[in-house]
Amino acid sequence: MPGPLDVFRDNALAGHVALITGGGTGICRGIAAAYARLGADVCIVSRKQDVLDIAAKELSAQTGRTVIGIAADVRDPEAITRAIAATVERFGKLDTLVNGAAGNFLAPAAALSPNGFKTVIDIDLNGTFNASRAAFEHLSKTGDSLILNISATLHYHGTPLQVHASAAKAGVDAVTKNLAVEWGRFKIRVCGIAPGPIAETEGMKRLAPGELTDKMTAGIPAARFGTIDEIAAAAVYLRSPAAAYVTGHVLVVDGGHCVATPALGMSFS
Ligand code: COA
Numbered sequence: 485m486p487g488p489l490d491v492f493r494d495n496a497l498a499g500h501v502a503l504i505t506g507g508g509t510g511i512c513r514g515i516a517a518a519y520a521r522l523g524a525d526v527c528i529v530s531r532k533q534d535v536l537d538i539a540a541k542e543l544s545a546q547t548g549r550t551v552i553g554i555a556a557d558v559r560d561p562e563a564i565t566r567a568i569a570a571t572v573e574r575f576g577k578l579d580t581l582v583n584g585a586a587g588n589f590l591a592p593a594a595a596l597s598p599n600g601f602k603t604v605i606d607i608d609l610n611g612t613f614n615a616s617r618a619a620f621e622h623l624s625k626t627g628d629s630l631i632l633n634i635s636a637t638l639h640y641h642g643t644p645l646q647v648h649a650s651a652a653k654a655g656v657d658a659v660t661k662n663l664a665v666e667w668g669r670f671k672i673r674v675c676g677i678a679p680g681p682i683a684e685t686e687g688m689k690r691l692a693p694g695e696l697t698d699k700m701t702a703g704i705p706a707a708r709f710g711t712i713d714e715i716a717a718a719a720v721y722l723r724s725p726a727a728a729y730v731t732g733h734v735l736v737v738d739g740g741h742c743v744a745t746p747a748l749g750m751s752f753s
Contacts, residue, residue: 488717489518496724498523501575503568505558505585505615508535510685511634512584513543514712515719519580520547522720527571528553529564530585550575558585558611565618578622580723583612583656584634588687590645601648608652612659616674624670630723631667633660633676635734637742646691653678657734664732673731675722680738683709703746706739 502519506512507528516526520543528536528543528551536553543551552574556567572578587607591600616631623629638646639654657676664674681688681700688709692700701708718737721727736742 488711488713489521489720491717492522492720492724495523496720500524500579500723501526501571501577502580502582502723503527503529503571503578503615503619504582505529505564505611506634507582507584508532508539508553510687511679511682511712511715512582513539514716515582515584515632516551517543517546518713518716518720519723520544520549520551523549524580525550525575526552527567527574529556529558529567531555531557558583558615559606561614561618564611564615568615568618568622572622577626578619579626579628580630580632581615581619581623582632582634582719583615585611585615586634586649586652586687588646588649588690590691591648592645593647596648601651604648605652605655608649609655609659612656616659616663620667620670620672623672624667627671628728629670629672631660631663631672631674632719632722633657633674633734635660635676635678637678637680637736637738640742660734661732668731673722673727675727675730675732676734677715677718677722678734678736678738678742679710679715680704680736680741681709682715683711685712703744704739704741705744706741708739710737710739 507516508530533555540553554567556563635653635656639650660676
């Protein structure tokens, strides 16, 4: 059985340059790996240079492409602007921006401090805007650009202990639609991916620790968590010419989780 990334042609992304915030770990590291494997040069951005250095070295060794890491906090518009400029300086252009930097934790709304709420909005939502705004000038020169925003399905329903992240990701999806409308004429497509429960991610370790895994799996029609490569494959599709007419769309990749009504204990076959 081929893996999710095996269906793509070798060098499908040759000549591409991508900058991926949150690319040092988890899902966005998987997207960085997939893009580089298919021939792209990649800059990964997060707050910690030591994490980036290790990831960039490993990804370069695995893929044979140039992968660099530049530390910047997406909450700081000047820092992310500098990181984007340095990427363009190094690689000559920017084709794709993936906004994946995110912060999250479980917290009851009544106990969440205003600063806790603001912190997650600042990272996820404001960070997405800051990076997109800073990348616009470069992306608009390329003639075939993509901004890919990683959101979630939390805000499709009310999700307990997640008022901050749900509000932030709802905002991210709004940014996706609005920028798609405004920047289409600059040949910039703006899409999103809304991952469901994905195995071996920091998010799932924190949000669904071991004992909750079986309970959560029972609510997923696919009867399993997704894999990082399955999200990366969606990111490759959205970057590819196959998606040239797709913009303003958020692709849900969740094994059917968000469309399933809780089965109310009923069993069926
Ligand atoms: N529960 C409740 N509030 C929390 C919290 C938690 N687990 N973690 C942080 N906060 C609150 C803090 O109390 C603080 O508010 P206060 O000043 O009113 O006390 C505010 O959020 C900022 O926290 P701080 O740790 O100073 O912010 P930071 O910028 O260093 O880091 C996060 C914020 C969200 C990135 C941090 O929680 C974190 O490191 N998370 C783990 C990594 C992660 O989220 N990965 C992505 C998973 S999807």
